[in-house]
Amino acid sequence: xxxxxxxxxxxxxxxxxxxxxxxxxxxxxxxxxxxxxxxxxxxxxxxxxxxxxxxxxxxxxxxxxxxxxxxxxxxxxxxxxxxxxxxxxxxxxxxxxxxxxxxxxxxxxxxxxxxxxxxxxxxxxxxxxxxxxxxxxxxxxxxxxxxxxxxxxxxxxxxxxxxxxxxxxxxxxxxxxxxxxxxxxxxxxxxxxxxxxxxxxxxxxxxxxxxxxxxxxxxxxxxxxxxxxxxxxxxxxxxxxxxxxxxxxxxxxxxxxxxxxxxxxxxxxxxxxxxxxxxxxxxxxxxxxxxxxxxxxxxxxxxxxxxxxxxxxxxxxxxxxxxxxxxxxxxxxxxxxxxxxxxxxxxxxxxxxxxxxxxxxxxxxxxxxxxxxxxxxxxxxxxxxxxxxxxxxxxxxxxxxxxxxxxxxxxxxxxx
Numbered sequence: 234x235x236x237x238x239x240x241x242x243x244x245x246x247x248x249x250x251x252x253x254x255x256x257x258x259x260x261x262x263x264x265x266x267x268x269x270x271x272x273x274x275x276x277x278x279x280x281x282x283x284x285x286x287x288x289x290x291x292x293x294x295x296x297x298x299x300x301x302x303x304x305x306x307x308x309x310x311x312x313x314x315x316x317x318x319x320x321x322x323x324x325x326x327x328x329x330x331x332x333x334x335x336x337x338x339x340x341x342x343x344x345x346x347x348x349x350x351x352x353x354x355x356x357x358x359x360x361x362x363x364x365x366x367x368x369x370x371x372x373x374x375x376x377x378x379x380x381x382x383x384x385x386x387x388x389x390x391x392x393x394x395x396x397x398x399x400x401x402x403x404x405x406x407x408x409x410x411x412x413x414x415x416x417x418x419x420x421x422x423x424x425x426x427x428x429x430x431x432x433x434x435x436x437x438x439x440x441x442x443x444x445x446x447x448x449x450x451x452x453x454x455x456x457x458x459x460x461x462x463x464x465x466x467x468x469x470x471x472x473x474x475x476x477x478x479x480x481x482x483x484x485x486x487x488x489x490x491x492x493x494x495x496x497x498x499x500x501x502x503x504x505x506x507x508x509x510x511x512x513x514x515x516x517x518x519x520x521x522x523x524x525x526x527x528x529x530x531x532x533x534x535x536x537x538x539x540x541x542x543x544x545x546x547x548x549x550x551x552x553x554x555x556x557x558x559x560x561x562x563x564x565x566x567x568x569x570x571x572x573x574x575x576x577x578x579x580x581x582x583x584x585x586x587x588x589x590x591x592x593x594x595x596x597x598x599x600x601x602x603x604x605x606x607x608x609x610x611x612x613x614x615x616x617x618x619x620x621x622x623x624x625x626x627x628x629x630x631x632x633x634x635x636x637x638x639x640x641x642x643x644x645x646x647x648x649x
Contacts (some may be wrong), residue, residue, distance in 0.1 A: 308345065391419065466499055466503075521534040599619070607643060
């Protein structure tokens with residue numbers, strides 16, 4: 234802002250001095266602000282893994298003359314010692330020094346070969362991620378990407394190096410970088426018609442997707458695995474069970490039912506797997522119950538599977554599991570307004586819980602019966618059920634106050 238000389242003349246001496254100081258400060262701040270705008274700091278400082286200064290541990294500059302095998306072996310021993318030193322510093326709480334030593338080790342590991350460097354980057358990367366050292370993780374990830382770029386020119390790629398890269402990306406929690414590496418491995422092993430390696434790679438890809446809750450991609454990968462294991466019931470069971478879990482987590486009951494029905498067919502063919510039908514039928518019943526919210530006619534399929542779960546558990550004398558199925562049935566009867574059926578099933582539940590010696594389950598069953606009678610406004614029967622629940626609550630020293638409150642709440646109505 235230009236200054237009017239006539240304004241200065243009209244000022245007193247002290248005012249002129251103060252004005253000059255303020256003007257000078259404002260000018261300096263303006264210049265400083267402009268210089269700061271033109272020079273933005275980097276998000277991350279230069280990587281310590283890219284320092285090229287000579288290191289005393291190197292007998293000479295390897296870029297000009299590669300190290301001999303004997304020199305590499307001697308260097309490897311010294312680098313292992315650096316790792317131990319860094320580990321000790323880290324354990325003692327001196328993390329800054331620890332990572333400085335590790336970075337020196339990592340810079341030198343490249344002279345022992347690509348695989349040795351990747352494995353070291355993977356090891357330190359895992360420590361950095363677990364300790365929330367974001368900057369160190371960034372350095373290591375950038376170095377891994379640089380190595381990957383260097384190896385891309387190799388056709389076909391070295392499977393051992395690619396596998397190490399994929400693992401390293403997992404250690405620094407970069408699934409978006411790990412998956413393409415495993416996809417490259419998958420392409421190569423398929424070209425080689427190595428079915429065992431193909432399955433192993435697909436399993437790894439599926440685990441990466443699952444680890445990051447990418448259920449659609451995990452499901453897609455397991456479907457591929459299923460196609461590779463036709464005629465292998467035990468392996469198919471593993472993949473089908475994993476798929477059922479994935480579809481359950483992804484809230485896809487329709488797909489879940491399809492997979493679980495395949496499991497039912499397999500379990501029914503093997504008497505050693507019959508006990509698994511109990512939980513499986515319960516899960517299918519829950520799937521149908523969810524689907525029935527949009528398609529009410531499917532509610533009967535939910536009833537059918539809960540009943541089959543109970544019947545199987547009863548035949549196997551698995552009374553605790555039978556109680557789970559009965560509780561599902563009672564809840565479903567109540568939600569559909571079938572209180573008579575709910576009460577009848579509750580009586581069976583009482584017998585089942587007694588056989589299971591499940592006193593907590595008995596107490597809960599009496600509470601449930603009491604609630605059904607309250608809904609029907611049959612208060613004397615409700616009080617009778619709550620009193621039996623109270624007796625068990627006293628023995629268990631649990632929920633006594635609750636049952637007393639239930640009885641007190643409906644006692645006036647019972648006398649009318």
